[in-house]
Amino acid sequence: MLLGFQAQAHEMTPAYPKFKQSYIDGVSVTKMSLFNRRSEVSYYEIGVFTADWKEIPFASTQKVIKVRYTKRYPFEVYVRNGDLENVQYICTISKILKGAEQTSQIATRICSKVK
């Protein structure tokens, strides 16, 4: 008997990103990559946090990104140099569309750590 299996996964790399000076004065940048293997999810929200999970302002092309199923989405995160020493986590969290039929849903969040 064969059993069908469909992988539904959320992945983000690197685990430990490093910031470097961007082309803008006073702003640093790091490169991240998200891979969406959740067929029921198309949107992910980017967040940047301190060690005690307070939000830090950042810039990216979009804060909520659309990533199609089985596609990899490289993105950059820009942070002011003044905030850099407080940056601890860069996270992406899946966004579930309202009106989905499943009665128990799963939000997934992956956080990389800036050391």
Add this chain to the structure above:
Amino acid sequence: MYFKIITGLAFALSASVAWAVNSPINGSVQANCSIYTTTPGQYGNPSPWKLSTASADGGVDTIIRVDIAAADYYKTKFTHPNSFSSSPTLNDAVAWTGSTVVSSHSVAGMSAYEAAKVVVNNTTTFNMTLAGSTWFKVASTASYGSADNTALPAGNYVAMAVAECIAK
């Protein structure tokens, strides 16, 4: 004539060398964490005032697989629901219970995760010290009303479990 034969032979040999060129497929493994939503949960409705993911109650527990590519880089957190993200209007309180347990694992040493887990309110944290796959089962129950005799209003109910992978 010999010149033509030698030229042709040289061409054939060079062409055959070209056919033998290797085509390498490169890959690299980074320290990363993947969260697989293996089985989305489903609430059963065993009594008018109760929703439960337990199979005995007609529900389906949520199963989440976490793959860790390098040992001791991540911790995982699972939060079972304590509210509905979508429901009909409720006029009475809902009592929530739930749990997260290790249901299966690819490496024998991962059996220690269950004893070492830390539970705070509705969040359970596991320290992922080994590389490999671990399956977690998230259970959830919602009981409506201060006394067990108030029926849940008819309609669709949706609750959200959260699975997190955080670099250490």
